Amino acid sequence: MAAERAAACGFGHLVIPLRNHEMIEPAAIAQICETNGIRPVTTSPLQADNDISSTNSEIRERGVKRHLAALVMARDMGANRMGGIVYSAFGKASRAPTEDNFKAAAEGLYRVADEAQKHGMVLTLEVVNRYESNLVNTAADAVRLIKMIGLDNVKVHFDTFHMNIEEDSMLGALETALPYLGYFEIDQNHRGLLSRGTIDFSPLLRRLKAADYDQLVGVEAFSSAISHPEIAAGVAGWRPLFSHGDEVAEEARSVFEASGF
Numbered sequence: 457m458a459a460e461r462a463a464a465c466g467f468g469h470l471v472i473p474l475r476n477h478e479m480i481e482p483a484a485i486a487q488i489c490e491t492n493g494i495r496p497v498t499t500s501p502l503q504a505d506n507d508i509s510s511t512n513s514e515i516r517e518r519g520v521k522r523h524l525a526a527l528v529m530a531r532d533m534g535a536n537r538m539g540g541i542v543y544s545a546f547g548k549a550s551r552a553p554t555e556d557n558f559k560a561a562a563e564g565l566y567r568v569a570d571e572a573q574k575h576g577m578v579l580t581l582e583v584v585n586r587y588e589s590n591l592v593n594t595a596a597d598a599v600r601l602i603k604m605i606g607l608d609n610v611k612v613h614f615d616t617f618h619m620n621i622e623e624d625s626m627l628g629a630l631e632t633a634l635p636y637l638g639y640f641e642i643d644q645n646h647r648g649l650l651s652r653g654t655i656d657f658s659p660l661l662r663r664l665k666a667a668d669y670d671q672l673v674g675v676e677a678f679s680s681a682i683s684h685p686e687i688a689a690g691v692a693g694w695r696p697l698f699s700h701g702d703e704v705a706e707e708a709r710s711v712f713e714a715s716g717f
Contacts, residue, residue: 477529544590
């Protein structure tokens, strides 16, 4: 069981994607997490037919309603945050975003974040690469959208895999995001074992420590050997980069401990 293994490896949170709402059982998840001393972290993905950044009002409204429903489930399972690519549809876009797309996303997410605030919850915007969204690809994009939303419970979710693709300087991007940062995630350039890639996490984690960053820090990795086929397809994780999640967890603990976390 994922919650049991996460706790055994010394982690305090577990990501639970809210993809198929009909299959989510918040009370059961809450019980499992409480039993294992784990707090859920939720994501709320969108598709083309409920893209909250769409200039089509009906599509945008479906996105808002989906997020609001996801918030209730997240609250009921004990989560205090919801994030991921909450600002647009997941997937490679065929064009650059327009100012109207940013405005649509900001207006919709204001409603979602306002409701989240009533539940004491934070909304985190994950900065992702150009093949997963066309809206928020850099720290500057995320900060821009957060300022447009205008609520202080909206934060940046940074993932080193995406930073490595899109940012001119990972440390420079971190400086831009720091005042708004609510979730920092280490993830290698190939999304496999942390010890076998090109990204050096140490300078980034040392900067977080120097800034007295006290928000969530996590780890992410994918392997076709153990990932669900739908998940592997979504992130194009075709290679068997590791055979058990505990391998990633152990390496993550070593990385965090070496940096003082």
